[in-house]
Amino acid sequence: MSxxxxxxxxxxxxxxxxxxxxxxRYQLGYELGNAFKYLSRAGKKGxxxxxxxxxxxxxxxxxxxxxANEADEPCALEGTVDWLTPDQVAEAFGLPDxxxxxxxxxxxxxxxxLDGMRACDVIADGLLLLGExxxxxxxxxxxxxxxxxxxx
Numbered sequence: 001m002s003x004x005x006x007x008x009x010x011x012x013x014x015x016x017x018x019x020x021x022x023x024x025r026y027q028l029g030y031e032l033g034n035a036f037k038y039l040s041r042a043g044k045k046g047x048x049x050x051x052x053x054x055x056x057x058x059x060x061x062x063x064x065x066x067x068a069n070e071a072d073e074p075c076a077l078e079g080t081v082d083w084l085t086p087d088q089v090a091e092a093f094g095l096p097d098x099x100x101x102x103x104x105x106x107x108x109x110x111x112x113x114l115d116g117m118r119a120c121d122v123i124a125d126g127l128l129l130l131g132e133x134x135x136x137x138x139x140x141x142x143x144x145x146x147x148x149x150x151x152x
Contacts, residue, residue: 010044013092022089025080026110031062032074032123039103040093049137052099056130059106063123073119074110081111098133102126 012018019040023033038055042048065071084092086107090100109122135142 010041013040013089013094015092017084017089017092019093022084022107024077025083026074026076026107028074028106028110029062029071031058031065031071032106032110034058035062036103036106039095039099042095042099049134052130052134052137055102056127056134059123059127059130063120063127066120066123076107076110086111096133098129102129 019037022028022040023036026036028036035055035058038051038058042051042055045051062071066073086104087100089107090104093103095103105122105126109119131142134140
């Protein structure tokens with residue numbers, strides 16, 4: 001039986017990796033930390049779509065704040081990648097391809113630069129991938145779920 005208060009099963013990946021520890025070690029902050037939380041539990045508490053939509057909301061909020069110079073890029077604690085790489089974290093939570101990529105890219109942004117891509121581009125790309133995933137799961141067209149903030 002899981003500890004619903006301190007260690008809820010829907011926030012634990014393989015080998016006991018917990019969402020809160022990833023959020024802390026990768027220093028994701030409030031918005032991206034919540035996005036990570038909802039990605040990590042998507043589908044573990046019923047229908048995944050509401051969690052994916054919540055993840056998109058928090059990613060969009062971070063993007064809006066970042067483009068308004070009101071948020072910083074996350075910066076992982078020293079040694080975090082030695083603990084678990086972004087891909088290992090995404091694998092631990094058993095995410096399908098698209099969601100794996102969104103999570104891993106967000107963590108890579110915190111750990112090191114992605115071939116010079118700016119943080120807002122990483123998150124905007126993640127928003128599009130999440131939009132595709134939601135549209136596919138709902139059987140709806142992709143229109144209307146693009147990121148709201150322009151790439152800067």
